[in-house]
Amino acid sequence: MSLLEYNRNAWNKLVAKGDRWTQITSPEMVDKARNGIVEVLLTPTKWVPQSWLGDLKGKKLLGLASGGGQQGPLFAAAGAEVTIFDNSDAQLNQDKIAAEQYGLDIKLVQGNMQDLSAFEDETFDLIFHPCSNCFIDDIKPVWKESARVLKSKGAILSGFCNPIMQSVDPYKYDQGTLEIVHKLPFSDERDLDKEYLAKLKAENTPMEFGHTLSDQIGGQIDAGLLLAGFYEDDFGQTSPFDKYMEIFIATRAVKVQL
Ligand SMILES: C[S@@+](CC[C@H](N)C(=O)[O-])C[C@H]1O[C@@H](n2cnc3c(N)ncnc32)[C@H](O)[C@@H]1O
Secondary structure, eight states: OOHHHHHHHHHHHHHHHTOGGGOOOOHHHHHHHHTTOOOOBSSSSOBOOHHHHOOOTTOEEEEETOOSSSSHHHHHHTTOEEEEEESOHHHHHHHHHHHHHHTOOEEEEEOOTTOOTTSOTTOEEEEEEOSOGGGSSOOHHHHHHHHHHEEEEEEEEEEEEOGGGGGBOHHHHHTTOOOBOOOSSEEHHHHSOHHHHHHHHHTTOOOOEEOOHIIIIIHHHHTTEEEEEEEEEOOSSOSGGGGTOOOEEEEEEEEOOO
């Protein structure tokens, strides 16, 4: 089974289980968004700054690997023309249910974030890309494709993991201890020991990758995007990392000609 297929099934099962990242946003959040206050997450706990979103009325917005009914309905309620793109049909169905429930218009496209050939050059004003590139092996095509489908001066807002997250011993992490054992870039499938990998697969856990900061940040710059915003975030005091550092990163990058 391909990685794409395995992770699609895994995310479809997470929807059935009601995982946090598959739960549809609330009527209260939709009402706020209709009044111009859009509270969305790229990382676990910090709202994306309103200045990163700007006035969404009439903006063409791509939610990239952003299925699940959390952000799409809020962007649509704020007046954006929203397309949600995701590999999981069940995640896309959450946006469909939300759109019906809240009377909103959301276009849904299923596919792999490494290939945005479904879209013409210079289509979108804004791309919203929450933590999800840990589920693909090579992130450079995501930055290149995003730069291609963004209009000039359009922006991509991204959340991703600090790669140290995937470099620790998973057994010790489960016991609350941090010890670096894996070299980066990291792949669950290639680098985990067989026993731990078998446990993840038995639980239908999506397969993950740890990408270097050169690929995460350098990759955006190489694709012709200029970094114009940055913050870090934690797990909300639920991870051993929270004691030491913020393990998630959010960036705003703008398509500009230098
Ligand atoms: C953590 S969820 C992010 C979406 C969620 N709405 C949020 O708020 O963070 C990760 C998403 O990435 C999607 N995904 C994983 N691999 C993908 C791929 N290769 N192409 C497109 N989407 C993918 C999953 O189906 C899932 O919906």
